[in-house]
Amino acid sequence: xxxxxxxxxGVVIRTEDLWKTYDMxxxxxxxxxxxxxxxxERGEYVAIMGxxxxxxxxxxxxxxxxxxxxxxxxxLNGHMVSELSDDELAYIRNKEIGFVFQTxxxxxxxxxxxxxxxxxxxxxxxxxxxxxxxxxxxxxxxxADRMHHRPNELSGGQRQRVAVARALxxxxxxxxxxxxxxxxxxxxxxxxxxxxxxxxxxGNTIVLVTHEHDIAAHALRILHIRDGKIDRDERVx
Amino acid sequence: MRDGPVxxxxxxxxxxxxxxxxxxxxxxxKSQPTARRKRLxxxxxxxxxxxxxxxxxxxxxKLRSILTLLGVVIATTTLISVMSVVxxxxxxxxxxxxxxxxxxFILHQWQWAQGYESWLKARRRNxxxxxxxxxxxxxxxxxxxxxxxxxxxxxxxxxxxxxxxxYEVELAGRTPNMIDIGQEKVELGRYFTESDYQHSAMVCFxxxxxxxxxxxxxxxxxKEITVRGANFRIIGVAxxxxxxxxxxxxxxxxxxxTTFQKLFVARPQLAVSIQAYDPKQMLVLEDEVRALMRAxxxxxxxxxDTFGINASDTLMSAxxxxxxxxxxxxxxxxxVFMVVGGIVIMNIMLASVTERTHEIGIRKSLGARRRxxxxxxxxxxxxxxxxxxxxxxxxxxxxxxxxDMVFTSSVPLNAVVIGLVLSTVVGLFFGIYPASKAARxxxxxxxxxxx
Numbered sequence: 277x278x279x280x281x282x283x284x285x286g287v288v289i290r291t292e293d294l295w296k297t298y299d300m301x302x303x304x305x306x307x308x309x310x311x312x313x314x315x316x317e318r319g320e321y322v323a324i325m326g327x328x329x330x331x332x333x334x335x336x337x338x339x340x341x342x343x344x345x346x347x348x349x350x351x352l353n354g355h356m357v358s359e360l361s362d363d364e365l366a367y368i369r370n371k372e373i374g375f376v377f378q379t380x381x382x383x384x385x386x387x388x389x390x391x392x393x394x395x396x397x398x399x400x401x402x403x404x405x406x407x408x409x410x411x412x413x414x415x416x417x418x419x420a421d422r423m424h425h426r427p428n429e430l431s432g433g434q435r436q437r438v439a440v441a442r443a444l445x446x447x448x449x450x451x452x453x454x455x456x457x458x459x460x461x462x463x464x465x466x467x468x469x470x471x472x473x474x475x476x477x478x479g480n481t482i483v484l485v486t487h488e489h490d491i492a493a494h495a496l497r498i499l500h501i502r503d504g505k506i507d508r509d510e511r512v513x
Numbered sequence: 514m515r516d517g518p519v520x521x522x523x524x525x526x527x528x529x530x531x532x533x534x535x536x537x538x539x540x541x542x543k544s545q546p547t548a549r550r551k552r553l554x555x556x557x558x559x560x561x562x563x564x565x566x567x568x569x570x571x572x573x574x575k576l577r578s579i580l581t582l583l584g585v586v587i588a589t590t591t592l593i594s595v596m597s598v599v600x601x602x603x604x605x606x607x608x609x610x611x612x613x614x615x616x617x618f619i620l621h622q623w624q625w626a627q628g629y630e631s632w633l634k635a636r637r638r639n640x641x642x643x644x645x646x647x648x649x650x651x652x653x654x655x656x657x658x659x660x661x662x663x664x665x666x667x668x669x670x671x672x673x674x675x676x677x678x679x680y681e682v683e684l685a686g687r688t689p690n691m692i693d694i695g696q697e698k699v700e701l702g703r704y705f706t707e708s709d710y711q712h713s714a715m716v717c718f719x720x721x722x723x724x725x726x727x728x729x730x731x732x733x734x735x736k737e738i739t740v741r742g743a744n745f746r747i748i749g750v751a752x753x754x755x756x757x758x759x760x761x762x763x764x765x766x767x768x769x770x771t772t773f774q775k776l777f778v779a780r781p782q783l784a785v786s787i788q789a790y791d792p793k794q795m796l797v798l799e800d801e802v803r804a805l806m807r808a809x810x811x812x813x814x815x816x817x818d819t820f821g822i823n824a825s826d827t828l829m830s831a832x833x834x835x836x837x838x839x840x841x842x843x844x845x846x847x848x849v850f851m852v853v854g855g856i857v858i859m860n861i862m863l864a865s866v867t868e869r870t871h872e873i874g875i876r877k878s879l880g881a882r883r884r885x886x887x888x889x890x891x892x893x894x895x896x897x898x899x900x901x902x903x904x905x906x907x908x909x910x911x912x913x914x915x916x917d918m919v920f921t922s923s924v925p926l927n928a929v930v931i932g933l934v935l936s937t938v939v940g941l942f943f944g945i946y947p948a949s950k951a952a953r954x955x956x957x958x959x960x961x962x963x964x
Contacts (some may be wrong), residue, residue, distance in 0.1 A: 342878060342956045363882040370880020381875045381960065385569060397562045398880040400555020442879070 287351070288449050288481050289316040289339065294348035294358075296334050296504075308334040310504040311348070316450075316483065321476040323484040323492035326501035333454075335501060336485045340373055340452050341365045353449040370399050374443025378455035380435045382427040388414065388438045389423040395446045413441040417471065433464035440471060450481045457491055469494045556888075559881075563889040567896035570865070581861045582901030584854025585939060588847050589905025589932040590912065595843040596928035597913040599836045601921035606832050609754075609762065613825055616658070616792055617694055618799055620650075620785040620806070624821035626831040639819045641782035644774075646809065650785065653805055657798060659788035661691040664773055664781035666741075672766060673739040674727040682723070683765040684740055686773020686781060692718075694786045697767075702734045702749035705769050709748075713771040717745035720763035721753040740766050743776050799824065851935065854901070855943035862894050862947035873951055874959030883952040890948030891941055898940020902933045 296309040308331045316322055326332040337343040338350060341357055344365070350358040353372050357365065374395075375381070382391045392410040401409070414423050417437040427435050436456060443451050453472065457465030473494055476482050484495055492498050493512075500508040571578045606626075613619050620642055623635035647662045654660065663685060670684040692704035700721075709716050717738070724733045737744045745768060754762040774781060787802060789795045799822050806820055866873070873886055881889075906929050916922040 337957055340878070342960075363884070366877060366880050366882040366885075369878060375878050377960075381871075381878070383872060383875060385573065394876065395879045397558055398555075398876070398882070398885055400551060400558050402554075402558070446880075 286317050287315050288318050288353055290351040292349040294345045297346045307504055312506055318481055319479055321482045321496045323486055323495035323498045325492045325498055330501045331504040332485055332501045336454055341369045370395055372449040374448040374451040376439050376443050376453035376456045378458035380439045382438055384427055387424050387426055391438055392442045392445050409445055413445040417441045432460050433467055436468050450483055452483050454485045559885045563892040566889055567893035570893055581857055584850055584857050585898050585901030585936045586905045588850030588854055589902045589936050590908045592847045593909035593928045593932045594912045597922045597924045599839055600925040601923040604923055605921050616789040616795055617786050618822055618824040620802055621821050625823045626828050642785055647783055647785050657787055658790050659690050659694050661688040661694050661786045662770055662783045663687050664783050666777055670741050672723055677727055679726045685767050686770040687767050688770050694788050697751040700750050700752040704749055710769045710771055713775045715745050716748045718749045718767040719747055720751050720765040722761050722763040724750055851939050855939045858894050858898055858940055859943040862944055866947050866951040870959045870962040873954050874956050877956035887948045887952040890951050891944045894944025895937050895940040899937040902936030906932055
């Protein structure tokens with residue numbers, strides 16, 4: 277761990293010259309990210325925007341600790357995560373990150389409640405405490421009355437709200453949403469975005485990955501990615 | 514209900530606390546003893562989750578699970594069924610053949626339960642035990658509790674009473690003290706006495722079957738039955754012994770040995786029962802009987818005995834040698850079934866991993882570590898195989914019940930335990946490869962896979 281470079285207490289995410297290179301064989305290397313550096317502070321509401329192929333998915337995977345960079349450093353809430361092993365990354369994902377996916381990614385055979393409980397299961401929370409926290413999280417997304425429904429018994433908007441509750445349940449450092457409205461109609465999408473707005477007002481740090489301007493407009497800061505680099509860091513006042 | 518949305522304070526409250534944790538990584542977590550306990554507890558929680566996933570998977574794919582488990586079911590059923598039959602035979606042998614009476618051994622022409630070849634040899638070489646030898650032992654043997662003699666008639670003896678006939682009755686001539694040595698108990702009346710013996714009285718002691726056949730409603734005592742053309746007065750009835758190998762053990766007529774000699778066989782071949790005072794004295798007494806018999810028969814010291822001394826323990830060990838062969842064959846068959854069953858389970862688990870790649874991706878994104886996924890799939894295959902074992906146990910209980918009607922079978926507890934443990938271990942072993950494949954999946958790739 278490079279103590280000298282460690283970020284200050286208010287900084288949740290700090291990347292330093294992140295590179296991600298995919299080796300396609302026969303000496304062809306594709307650079308998905310070419311030296312990305314930025315900082316996100318606690319309580320920020322950031323959108324990462326870019327056209328497809330810009331490297332934003334790769335960046336999201338790195339921020340989400342699903343992947344490790346080829347080169348460069350990444351601190352998440354004080355943890356130097358760019359060099360961690362698989363299981364250590366899993367631990368960080370569980371503790372520090374709440375994912376919200378475009379396709380919801382709920383377990384089809386489990387109830388809403390059980391879906392929300394999952395992150396707690398993987399950090400060994402006792403059953404009673406787990407139930408309490410999951411119910412609380414579902415109440416936050418106004419789905420307390422639907423907790424025993426399975427995903428296929430819920431509407432798209434409700435499913436995404438279950439996913440948000442799941443993201444919240446562990447009190448993560450950041451909520452990382454990947455095109456959270458991509459599979460929803462615009463009215464429902466707007467509802468979900470209002471939910472994110474409220475989460476931000478409540479003090480959560482939110483990182484949105486999107487290619488839609490309407491969605492990005494909810495954020496207070498927009499990182500434009502193009503060809504694996506930060507093209508523009510736009511702050512909305 | 515509230516009008517507005519529920520405030521979202523919960524998430525924000527703990528944020529400042531997290532800020533302090535700068536630098537806390539896995540290393541510090543591992544070094545704390547409480548963290549270690551927490552991790553063990555966490556493993557228990559994920560194991561429980563894995564267990565429910567396994568049950569859910571079994572329930573949602575009933576037919577597939579049953580077909581998958583066929584191998585394990587057959588293996589477990591075979592194992593337990595064979596163990597039950599052997600156990601039943603052992604119990605029978607122990608109860609009816611090796612149970613010679615308390616602290617009793619039997620001197621006979623040959624050693625029992627020693628296999629066909631050696632029996633043939635012994636039959637040719639050994640001489641039957643004669644009455645003189647019985648009398649000689651009775652007079653010369655020091656310090657025994659009881660010594661009695663028993664002679665049978667081979668072949669069919671039919672018992673008749675007032676036009677009714679009971680076929681294939683065992684007719685035996687015995688000394689009066691055999692009632693104290695053997696297993697028969699007097700239920701009604703009495704056994705024959707020394708006086709009956711001395712006077713070759715025409716009396717008999719019968720098994721329950723004769724009473725059931727001839728005297729279902731009336732008192733059998735003092736009634737006269739005809740066996741092999743001779744009339745005997747019933748003086749006593751034995752308590753019911755039961756059936757083994759589907760054959761009744763209560764179809765016998767005992768008469769005094771002297772009467773037996775007078776009417777049927779003048780020079781009978783005897784089985785001499787010798788009873789010691791306690792188990793420790795048994796061996797001493799056996800040696801004395803052997804020495805006396807060898808001396809009387811003038812057997813050179815290099816030669817083998819020309820008689821057999823049968824004690825419970827030697828009989829049992831001889832018997833176990835015979836049944837051990839059955840076991841060896843069974844173990845081979847069961848091993849083949851288990852391996853086949855295990856491979857089928859492995860195959861289905863590999864399919865299951867492919868099918869649930871997306872789910873694995875979700876779980877990994879939410880913080881499931883490799884060992885969580887590994888455990889999930891290993892527990893699933895183990896639970897599946899254990900369920901197969903359970904089905905096998907149930908089946909073998911049914912089979913055992915049916916077999917017991919025509920032969921003998923009794924499910925021993927250790928067979929059930931072995932069956933369940935073995936099938937679980939097979940599931941565990943053959944689940945390792947698919948599970949490690951699942952655990953090694955890349956979360957990004959897995960998430961990208963269509964559900």
